[in-house]
Amino acid sequence: MRLIETAHALLKKHLNTGDKAIDGTLGRGQDTLLLAQIVGPTGAVIGFDIQAAAIEATSTLLHTHHCAAWVQLFQKNHATLDETLPVGWKGHTAAAIFNLGYLPGGNPEVITETHTTLIALNSALEALKSSGLLISMLYPGHPGGDIEATAAKAWMESLPPSLYTYHNQLGQPSQNSSKKSPELHWLIKL
């Protein structure tokens, strides 16, 4: 299974109608759309991206699929997640996804950065309820991505196994390139 397919299968398994979910990196909105479709109008989704193009692309996608009403989009750094989290979400969020890196088709120099990524991942973890899921898709193949991926992995591995289970799936190395493959990592709060 491709990494993104595994990520989406995990979301389908852990999220239900009426749940609360977070997308830490909207991009073109594919992950947000899935979150919105699963939780439905009785649930709620919040999403972050620093780029207007990502907010616009996601908003258009959600409107096309009639899911925009229960999704709030923030053109903000995901490091502000904790202060942006709606009242009642801390400890009650069913899933969060961080598909890191840069906007596909956008400026590859605007990337997620280690320091703010770690702040955001921590806040998302705190927002989860018991059995909640935190997904991070890491891209060590682009400049800056390697350091971020190493730090994110070290953070996940450092969490107490009595409180969280940690899993990963590594992408297949490409035969035509020496670039490091993407990696999918996820935590489940016990």
Ligand SMILES: C[S@@+](CC[C@H](N)C(=O)[O-])C[C@H]1O[C@@H](n2cnc3c(N)ncnc32)[C@H](O)[C@@H]1O
């Ligand atoms: C790989 S894309 C996300 C893909 C997306 N989830 C999808 O389904 O299309 C990464 C996104 O992270 C955004 N980003 C970069 N730094 C960020 C930050 N500090 N806070 C929030 N978003 C950020 C980029 O603008 C980019 O749109």
